[in-house]
Amino acid sequence: MAEQDLTELEQEAPREDGAELDEENRLKPQFVNAVIEALDQGDESRAYELVEPLHPADIADLFELLERDQRRRLAAAITDLLTGEVIAELNDYVRDDMMEALPASAVAEIAEQLDTDDAVQLIEDLEPEDQRAILAEMEPEDRAAIESALSYPEESAGRLMQRELVAVPEHLSVGDLIDYLREHDELTTEFWEVFIVDHTHKPVGTCQLSWILRTPRQIPLADVMKRDQTLIPVTMDQEEVALRFQKYALISAAVVDEDGRLVGQITVDDVVHIIQEEADEDVMLLSGAGEGDINEPIRESYSARVRWLMANLITASVASFVIYRFEGVLAQLITLAVLMPIVAGIGGNAGTQTLAVTVRALATNQLTSSNSWRAVRRELSIALLNGLSLALVTGTAVSILFADWSLGLPAGIEWHLGLVIGLAMMANILIAGMAGVVVPLTIERFRADPAIASSIFVTMTTDSMGFLVFLGLAVATGLVN
Amino acid sequence: MAEQDLTELEQEAPREDGAELDEENRLKPQFVNAVIEALDQGDESRAYELVEPLHPADIADLFELLERDQRRRLAAAITDLLTGEVIAELNDYVRDDMMEALPASAVAEIAEQLDTDDAVQLIEDLEPEDQRAILAEMEPEDRAAIESALSYPEESAGRLMQRELVAVPEHLSVGDLIDYLREHDELTTEFWEVFIVDHTHKPVGTCQLSWILRTPRQIPLADVMKRDQTLIPVTMDQEEVALRFQKYALISAAVVDEDGRLVGQITVDDVVHIIQEEADEDVMLLSGAGEGDINEPIRESYSARVRWLMANLITASVASFVIYRFEGVLAQLITLAVLMPIVAGIGGNAGTQTLAVTVRALATNQLTSSNSWRAVRRELSIALLNGLSLALVTGTAVSILFADWSLGLPAGIEWHLGLVIGLAMMANILIAGMAGVVVPLTIERFRADPAIASSIFVTMTTDSMGFLVFLGLAVATGLVN
CATH class of the missing domain: 1.10.357.20 (SLC41 divalent cation transporters, integral membrane domain)
Structure with a gap:
């Protein structure tokens, strides 16, 4: 492990080399057993040392592979590795189980690191009183965003969208836009297109980032943007959303409220999970296996x-x-x-x-x-x-x-x-x-x-x-x- | 239709308004019947008029909804609307059937409009002699790219990747990169990250476009790029590729050959189809329904x-x-x-x-x-x-x-x-x-x-x-x- 820690200081090891993963990119049983052994011996620092080099998605997988009590012990041992990214990748049942075991303040802290959509996923299945306790611990702004998302029906676009996005008026030039992006540190970095809106915040067009990068500064955005775009109503069912993304090969899409105003964006990485879920749902429904999740109680x-x-x-x-x-x-x-x-x-x-x-x-x-x-x-x-x-x-x-x-x-x-x-x-x-x-x-x-x-x-x-x-x-x- | 054609001159109508689509975004039976009626009456210009306002993905859907002989008649009526985008969205069986009916030169012309991955998909299931005839009609460069892709096993990353990508050396600054992108018209516009490579063309890092847009010109790319990236070996099975995309929430990924050199990229829109296909495959295998495609002969x-x-x-x-x-x-x-x-x-x-x-x-x-x-x-x-x-x-x-x-x-x-x-x-x-x-x-x-x-x-x-x-x-x- 010493060698790996050294590499870590310079740069993260490329994933392909991970000694913890088998050829199908799954955690090796020997590795999982080593973590369990460390937990059983009460050697928390050894467990930490083992888990630290993992990618967040692999830490999430590790939790899913453990038994319930092992999960809780591991969570206690590696609290500061338990980032929003790990939580967002966890299976729903495992996540809910772990969240129930954590104090409200800890859950609130994790939720604040996340985009709205991931934060909503984190708490939407908890008991109402637990939800209230967690929301009470959050910053007013984050809290408002989550409460507003929770006001939309389950499995709707409103639950799925993130509020963090980049929207600019039509009169800007490409150069203006780039300057705006460089000057505003508070903007999200998770965006794949820039939405162009009118003065009532209704979308009028969209600009893929590669077009912006390929275009001289003085050209107006209006000349680069595509006016024809897929708008997702905030109440649309997630299965419909997934079908639109597939049909039109979308990377991200604007979500609009009933008045047609831009209220959020949905990105394809969230949709990928839904396509999987919806297809699985049909397998399970056809065979009468309920949710059919191996982590379901x-x-x-x-x-x-x-x-x-x-x-x-x-x-x-x-x-x-x-x-x-x-x-x-x-x-x-x-x-x-x-x-x-x-x-x-x-x-x-x-x-x-x-x-x-x-x-x-x-x-x-x-x-x-x-x-x-x-x-x-x-x-x-x-x-x-x-x-x-x-x-x-x-x-x-x-x-x-x-x-x-x-x-x-x-x-x-x-x-x-x-x-x-x-x-x-x-x-x-x-x-x-x-x-x-x-x-x-x-x-x-x-x-x-x-x-x-x-x-x-x-x-x-x-x-x-x-x-x-x-x-x-x-x-x-x-x-x- | 006259009104719609007028709007078309100014801007494409937003998809949500499409009078041809029902509330679930499927083509209305009345619309499909109107097209069939026009074809039956031999009124090709009427058929053209009806189909023209459709999005390419909807034109593809229309072909799938028609009977075999109707498809061929429609293809003849709207040849110039039959763009690469339409072809790429077609169901495999419908596409192969239509390609078999077209002369090799027409197929070659369509293939040249497409990215490598879509062009490969277009011809990979055709008979070897048909493939050769089509390849013979293509520009040497496109032909070489497709032949090289066809040399990889079916359902491998090599078939799935597109060769069009942006790769630059590590010593560039953000400003250099933007200038390079603006100056080289021949570059693809379909990219979501820029790959940073060493002098042997091996990937050393990757830069999401939003990071580039958020960073001042003088900063070196080496300071912005992420060194830890998921590399896809060119022989990896597509199911594995899809699992990596899901697990690490990727939008695009670098494909490397056996020597670790960058040879292509895979983007998430292609992976979305695979996730769907692989999940479907399990439904079909469990019930013994073969390919289970309603367009299968x-x-x-x-x-x-x-x-x-x-x-x-x-x-x-x-x-x-x-x-x-x-x-x-x-x-x-x-x-x-x-x-x-x-x-x-x-x-x-x-x-x-x-x-x-x-x-x-x-x-x-x-x-x-x-x-x-x-x-x-x-x-x-x-x-x-x-x-x-x-x-x-x-x-x-x-x-x-x-x-x-x-x-x-x-x-x-x-x-x-x-x-x-x-x-x-x-x-x-x-x-x-x-x-x-x-x-x-x-x-x-x-x-x-x-x-x-x-x-x-x-x-x-x-x-x-x-x-x-x-x-x-x-x-x-x-x-x-």
């Missing part, structure tokens, strides 16, 4: 997941009720009970495939009412091909295998059985394809999130219809009576 | 999905084989056949929940070997709680319902049946929780992608074990013999 994970399982218990009961109606049929030919889960299961898989494609296409605005009919046709074509393939394979396999294996099946019945399972498979895969695209489209039309309830409906359909079609065809074709 | 979608369904057919057959071994048991008490899909199905759902959480935590580097034991304990705790809840509800429900409904069940047997299904449910949910976390962790340890095969293994386990435990317990507890 067990109680919350249990509560989200058990609700989903209970809902599935109901849909499974519907399927069982279908079977119950065919008890007499099953008693005649018990082999039907052996084969029926295959029809239901493959239908379920086919439905899930279509559902995943449809839900993500809806979430990314690739599927709209303009092309939904095409999507339905497309899914049905694929279902038809899949259904034919699976029907052929399953039907043939059953016809052959059950000729040999059959426990007292009447001779020649295996071909009939193969035909019934093939037809049922075909039908259920078509039903699955239809349900997988129509259910989420319908839910979306009612302006609900198609990721939430779709898979319950689709599974119920494929399960129940799988049993119904298979057992029903067995009766209808005279395999049993 | 049907043949490719069918081929990816049918393979998955065939694999699931094998696992479903394993489960059926378990039932087959219990045929005699089922014949004794057909009610077991009615209830067995519930045990298997709920187990499958519970396994999917755990799997989704584990796969995403692995993909985002939140789950590493340092905390995998904690994750296993966590999932087992949740499984225990879920198992107890579901066992209680199902066991009780079966005991009560089957007392009323039973078709010839021996008196009092419903309690025994309730006990058996409750215990089986408990066991299968625990098995599901264990499989859902251990299977992906094991696959990851063997350096394979846990999203691909995990769900096949987990479903096979929960299905087979569901039937085995339920029917096995029925025999073991003497419900049947």
Whole structure:
């Protein structure tokens, strides 16, 4: 470590060399264990020495990898390394847990180092009384900015934006702007474009920094700026914000209030987290895993997941009720009970495939009412091909295998059985394809999130219809009576 | 439209006002239909008039919403609106389809307008002979840049980077840099930081543009630049690149070759697409939906999905084989056949929940070997709680319902049946929780992608074990013999 400390005095070591990181840029288990060992031995200065060379984002990762009590002990050991940058990078649950353990004055001190958006994230999930205690410790100006941000709905642009930005009037020249930037020390350094505003503080244009740097001093800003810009209303949902950033390849964007006045900016580094979160949210919703965060308290994970399982218990009961109606049929030919889960299961898989494609296409605005009919046709074509393939394979396999294996099946019945399972498979895969695209489209039309309830409906359909079609065809074709 | 054209002369209309877009920033179906109608009537100038006011990203969306033949007709009608920006925003499949329809010289002309990374994207998926024909039409310099990019592996940093960047030696002052930027017209305007390099063109530091603008002319760059920067090796996989951008909140980053020399830069707007793609990829892999793109040719979608369904057919057959071994048991008490899909199905759902959480935590580097034991304990705790809840509800429900409904069940047997299904449910949910976390962790340890095969293994386990435990317990507890 001594050598590394030496380098630190001259310059930070380039990240690629970090001996603490493995080839995928994750903290090495040996390193994490060394920190835990130091904490367990009560050797706080050793823990400090180990953690000090890390990048803030890696310190945040370290906290996430530790157990709850280890986190608190580490926080105590390295308090002055616990900068705003570390806090901003922490997982929500880990951060809330750590903030609850710190005194209000310490949290207030950290919050004051941060941009508004990060400070808001720091305290928005805390209990109201804790929030009040922390805000009371802050400078009036910072406090006002945070209180105003908290007045916007959760997951809105107002929560996401930072108030720190550079806005100048249109009549300036490039040279004036550069002088202004050099003279005002209090301005943020975190900006990627300069917003040009009129006298009522409404945005009239925007100037990417590279354009300013490439332009002679005497040229007026009005000649360099782009008038066409994406304005984000302060109440816009964060998912919408992320879609705009993606669609228009934005690095930052102006946030405006209901009167069209510039009130903040959103930068792409915050949006990157949201894109990740929103995509994750769909994975989790489709599988009923709640927030699906490995740092979520067990109680919350249990509560989200058990609700989903209970809902599935109901849909499974519907399927069982279908079977119950065919008890007499099953008693005649018990082999039907052996084969029926295959029809239901493959239908379920086919439905899930279509559902995943449809839900993500809806979430990314690739599927709209303009092309939904095409999507339905497309899914049905694929279902038809899949259904034919699976029907052929399953039907043939059953016809052959059950000729040999059959426990007292009447001779020649295996071909009939193969035909019934093939037809049922075909039908259920078509039903699955239809349900997988129509259910989420319908839910979306009612302006609900198609990721939430779709898979319950689709599974119920494929399960129940799988049993119904298979057992029903067995009766209808005279395999049993 | 006349009014809008007038505004166009003065300034581009701000996007928020676009009459073509709905409140979620998607093209309105009425607008899309108007374009289709104009194309169907052969009224190319009307189609042009409609499309002209659109932002390039919206023109790209319009192409994606059309049918294949409509796309080609629209492309013919609005050729000069088909700029590099539009092409870069197009969905991969739609773009390849359109490029195949254009002559090589037209594609070459479009490619020359683009940054290297976008030009590479334009032609990388075309047939080798088409690629050669297009490259032959290009300026030698552009051609060399693209050929060199194509020499890097697919989905690597080398494909993703643009060669256009600003790199200057360390001895310059801020004023020298600004003069250099103003004097060299050929430099790119798409840069967010300036890279400082030594005489061998190795990066020694980086300067965010806002720092340059905030600093007096005479200050040397060496005093402003940050020496600690994230360097991306040219062969790094794009998923890794995206994780670095996220972790360190990067806007752009230097790409270096194996000798550490600066060869390109990657900017966050390209990474944003990758984060989306990689998260989508996990949704699709978990559900076996291949690429899962609604613009993917049907043949490719069918081929990816049918393979998955065939694999699931094998696992479903394993489960059926378990039932087959219990045929005699089922014949004794057909009610077991009615209830067995519930045990298997709920187990499958519970396994999917755990799997989704584990796969995403692995993909985002939140789950590493340092905390995998904690994750296993966590999932087992949740499984225990879920198992107890579901066992209680199902066991009780079966005991009560089957007392009323039973078709010839021996008196009092419903309690025994309730006990058996409750215990089986408990066991299968625990098995599901264990499989859902251990299977992906094991696959990851063997350096394979846990999203691909995990769900096949987990479903096979929960299905087979569901039937085995339920029917096995029925025999073991003497419900049947």
